[in-house]
Amino acid sequence: MPFLEISNLHASIEEGDKKEILKGISLQINKGEVHAIMGPNGSGKSTLASILAGRDGYEVTSGTVTFEGADLLEMEPEVRAAEGVFLAFQYPVEIPGVTNTYFLRAALNSIRKHHNQPEMSMSEFTKLVKEKAQLMELDSSLLGRSVNEGFSGGEKKRNEIFQMAVLQPKLAILDETDSGLDIDALKIVANGVNALRSQDRAVIVVTHYQRLLNYIVPDFVHVLMEGKIVKSGGKELALELEEKGYGFLENALVEA
Template sequence: MLTIRNLHASIEGEKILKGINLEIKPGEVHAIMGPNGSGKSTLASVLAGRSDYKVTEGSVTYLGKNLLELSPEKRAGEGLFLAFQYPVEIAGLTTTNFIKTAVNEIRKYHGKEPLDAVQFLRLMKEKMALMNIDQSLLSRSLNEGFSGGEKKRNEIFQMAMLEPKLAILDETDSGLDIDAIRIVANGVNKFRNKDNAVLLITHYQRLLDYVIPDFVHVLYNGRIVRSGTKELALELEERGYDFIKNEVNEEQEA
């Protein structure tokens, strides 16, 4: 589904990603962990198409297409979804109108008729129950005045509404209490199936207690330095990131 080869990216001249290699197949859940500043969010941003990041080397193939050539909206049309670490507040645009526009724009991208009001409402009700989201939240301005937990739930709700093929969750667990993490994890678990894939970007192992990853990768200094299964996450939780940093630094010196 997604093949990242030797990806290098920088922002304002500063090199952040220094040769990422990653392969994600349908049905898989990958977790990317790593200390602050390792490049986790940069990777998410580059995949979603944020324009202030410049790809200087490497390739990203998504469903057989050169992902890096596509505009952010086309990436979304092709089924890529990024749950933002910091969802943007937009006063004056209701969450419902936002999601309705998004759903219908993506349908249009696939040459499908837009959902009418009734169809949309039915879909929304179904997904609202899933995410434990209240109607009153959706009639408010997008993310404006939402609590941290509400914002993250709203991201996962959008994911449920848009039904992407590849969902990238950028630190969706950060700042959430344990109940909110459960709700978010529950949403992700209901979403995952054999045809889609999830890339979880997280700082802590906590979320992985609820969403069991098939693969865990450690990102450090712009590269994936370790890959393994969920046991790797547990090891990181126990020993901290320092042991990885030390190992990597020793390898480089050797």
């Protein structure tokens, strides 16, 4: 049984013109693997990430998503998170009045509660947070500040990966985490993700550019165009895309 199995997933926008965005996606991901999903703007990459995390606004018209044997699409977003799914947002949300520390502690303890585990003690939590903040080279003063409020673009993205490092998800989905990052921040983010890589977890890296994949080396690369996976391959596919652009796959689109 694959860790995550997406079968023939079709999805549309819930409101307005109800445009179909995903037109039959199938993908199997096993533990220990890193999959990159690449594709031009508007190909449906972020939609796929959003649907996996449970964001409102999309209607799955057919197909299934099974996570560790359970129907992922039936779960509330918080249950998905508790079961180990984590989405690093493309646009992290500012939450004025809620400190990073409070937020993370509430998240961590909610997840523990879901598994009938006792709350983490304050001292244990503080230690964990300190350690992960160091890993992400995140200024400790940011921890006491409101979630993402007044953070720079890079700080927001690093904060996402920091949250991921604290929550230790089984399936991490990075939605364009590299956009807007300079090379130093990119390396820090990659370090955070690589530190999470293990035989018990999987990572999906959604990205437009190959750049991040120099630092988070994927096992598989899939190219998404117009809501379909038009080509899958190894890490070398990313390099080929970098070199030739998405245009060379337009024939594949016709075939798919």
